[in-house]
Amino acid sequence: MKFVSLFKKELREMLSVQTIIMLVFLLVIMSLMGVMLNSSVEESESESSKITICNLDGTDFTESVLAYLEHPTADMQNEVEIISLESDDYAAELDRLGIKTFIVIPEGFTDCIVNGEQADIVYVSKMTSLASMANINTGSETAVALIEAAVKTALYTDKVQSGILTDDEVTVLESPLNVTEQTVVGDKSEEISQLLLYSCVYSQSLMLPLVVYILILLGSQTMVNAVAAEKLDKTLETLLSAPVSRLTVLSAKMLAAAVVALLNAAIYMVGTDSMTSAVTGTLSGDYSDILNSLGLSFTTKSYILIGIQMLLSTLIALSVSLILGAFAKNVKSSQTLMMPIMFTALFPFMASMFVDISTLPGAVRYLLYAIPFTHTFMATDNVIFGKTSLYVGGLIYQLVFLVICMTIAIKIFTSDKIFTASEGVGGCRRKKSKQAKE
Numbered sequence: 001m002k003f004v005s006l007f008k009k010e011l012r013e014m015l016s017v018q019t020i021i022m023l024v025f026l027l028v029i030m031s032l033m034g035v036m037l038n039s040s041v042e043e044s045e046s047e048s049s050k051i052t053i054c055n056l057d058g059t060d061f062t063e064s065v066l067a068y069l070e071h072p073t074a075d076m077q078n079e080v081e082i083i084s085l086e087s088d089d090y091a092a093e094l095d096r097l098g099i100k101t102f103i104v105i106p107e108g109f110t111d112c113i114v115n116g117e118q119a120d121i122v123y124v125s126k127m128t129s130l131a132s133m134a135n136i137n138t139g140s141e142t143a144v145a146l147i148e149a150a151v152k153t154a155l156y157t158d159k160v161q162s163g164i165l166t167d168d169e170v171t172v173l174e175s176p177l178n179v180t181e182q183t184v185v186g187d188k189s190e191e192i193s194q195l196l197l198y199s200c201v202y203s204q205s206l207m208l209p210l211v212v213y214i215l216i217l218l219g220s221q222t223m224v225n226a227v228a229a230e231k232l233d234k235t236l237e238t239l240l241s242a243p244v245s246r247l248t249v250l251s252a253k254m255l256a257a258a259v260v261a262l263l264n265a266a267i268y269m270v271g272t273d274s275m276t277s278a279v280t281g282t283l284s285g286d287y288s289d290i291l292n293s294l295g296l297s298f299t300t301k302s303y304i305l306i307g308i309q310m311l312l313s314t315l316i317a318l319s320v321s322l323i324l325g326a327f328a329k330n331v332k333s334s335q336t337l338m339m340p341i342m343f344t345a346l347f348p349f350m351a352s353m354f355v356d357i358s359t360l361p362g363a364v365r366y367l368l369y370a371i372p373f374t375h376t377f378m379a380t381d382n383v384i385f386g387k388t389s390l391y392v393g394g395l396i397y398q399l400v401f402l403v404i405c406m407t408i409a410i411k412i413f414t415s416d417k418i419f420t421a422s423e424g425v426g427g428c429r430r431k432k433s434k435q436a437k438e
Contacts, residue, residue, distance in 0.1 A: 021339065025339065025343045026343075029343060029346060029347050029350070032347065032364070033351065033354075035364070036351060036355055036360060037354060037355070049077070049078045049079055050078070050081070051069055051079065051081065051142070051143040051146075052080075052081045052099055052101065052102040052103070053069075053081070053082060053105060053143065054084065054085050054102060054105070055082060056104065056106050056107045057108065057110055058107075059109075061110040061113065061154070062105055062110060064150075064154075066082070068146070069146050069150070072146050078142075078143075078146075083102060090182055090184055091126075091184045091187045091188060092187070093124075094124070094126050100125065100126045100128070101124060101125040101126065102124050103121060103123055103124070103143055103144065103147070104122040105121055105147075106120055106121070106122065109121070113151060113154070113176070118175065118176060118178040119176060120177075120178045120180060121144070121177055121179055121180070122179075122181075122182060123144055123182070124182045124183075124184065125182075125183055125184065125194045126183075126184040126185070127184070127197060127198065128385055129358075129359075129385065130381055130384075131352065131353065131355050131357075131381075144177070148176060151176040152176055181193045183294075185197075185294040186386045188293060188294050190290045190293055192287075192290050196287075197290070197291075197294075200296075201291070201296045201384070208306070208379075208380050209352050209353055212310060212345075212349070212376050213345055213346070215264050215310065215314050216313060216314065216317045216345045216373060217338075217341070217342060217345065219260070219264070219314050219318050220317045220318065220320070220321040220341045221321075221338055223317075223318050223321035223322060224321045224324055225325075226325070227321070227326065231325070231326070246414045247410065247414060250409065250410060250413045250414075253322070254315075254318070254322075254406070264310075264314065296384055298384075302383045302384060305383050305391065306383055309379045309394065309395060310376055310379070312376070312402060313373050313375075313398065316373070316401055317345075319402060319405035319406050320340075320341060321341065322409045322413075323405065323408055323409050323412060324337040324338070324340070324341075325337070326412050326413075344373060345371075345373045347368070347371065348371055348374035348377045348378075349373075351368060351374075351377075352377035352378060356381070357374065357377075357378055358378070358381075358387065369394075372397065372398050372401045372402075375393075375394025375395070375398055376394075376398075378390065378394065379391065379394075382394070
């Protein structure tokens with residue numbers, strides 16, 4: 001019986017209202033993430049059946065290949081769109097047509113096949129984000145494999161009918177196409193695989209979301225615990241009773257927090273620079289040149305722009321922590337008060353790792369935009385892919401949010417709410433009654 005009683009007691013303490021709320025919030029966040037990922041997968045599946053091709057060869061053979069692309073199997077149907085290019089500027093053509101990928105079948109394609117030579121095709125794709133699901137296979141990428149299958153089938157049938165296969169013909173059958181991949185970033189393009197380019201760039205910014213999340217959590221936890229501890233041991237009451245204005249006390253706290261936040265941001269930038277230098281140092285000179293040409297290498301300007309939003313997110317988290325710390329009754333409650341910051345940072349953190357937030361459906365996208373931390377998680381994409389309007393808009397929103405939070409914090413610290421906020425109405429009444437009796 002004693003064991004059962006102790007077990008119930010421990011279970012009640014561990015399964016507190018705060019713990020249950022945290023689990024419910026976690027379930028909601030994971031459900032929303034599931035919805036976002038499902039939406040991205042459905043969009044990817046829809047795009048995988050859309051094939052965009054520019055047929056510059058225009059022969060009966062290429063027409064038969066296009067017909068094969070529409071119905072490669074009895075239960076598979078693709079949407080093939082034929083486009084015309086107005087120039088060789090692939091970046092401009094993608095913007096003009098409003099698409100992300102297309103394939104070019106150049107003139108002389110059929111002649112190469114007939115002569116038993118590898119035929120060239122060009123696969124053009126546009127990279128717009130570092131999110132993992134924003135760089136998965138598209139319809140045009142699938143079409144490369146289908147075109148190769150169609151050519152192999154035609155070659156094999158023709159060569160079998162001729163009754164003999166030379167070594168060169170066997171080689172061509174094994175690899176009938178020479179695929180040239182052109183990846184577009186912004187208004188520039190280079191001859192490189194998007195998958196390879198994605199790997200190079202993603203390795204440089206892999207740690208950013210995690211570092212931002214850790215900075216927000218550690219900074220917030222430190223501030224909440226500091227305010228709660230000073231409040232509980234009466235240090236804050238003594239400090240605010242000293243012949244120093246409360247605004248000065250608050251300013252000192254925020255300035256110290258800003259210095260620490262700035263130091264954290266600076267250490268991140270230096271550390272990232274060291275890490276990226278080690279990574280890019282292993283790349284060949286050609287790849288490094290390509291990254292520089294496409295504007296995907298981290299520069300001093302990009303570090304500063306990303307660091308500014310990291311600093312703002314940290315300051316917002318610290319100012320909110322000041323407000324929440326005023327409501328702490330004890331150390332345990334101060335941990336519970338961290339939940340709003342933890343969950344509002346966790347949602348965009350997880351989203352930014354998998355999906356391009358700027359392409360999500362309206363309601364979910366604007367919900368994420370309303371969280372000030374989201375814009376810092378998007379900072380790398382916005383800076384290196386030239387999404388200037390998103391970066392500036394997020395920066396302005398963060399500044400406004402910070403001003404609002406600081407205004408609320410100032411009002412709390414310059415009034416008696418800093419002492420009464422955690423006591424509740426009943427506590428205030430008991431205190432006033434006790435003072436009246438004395």
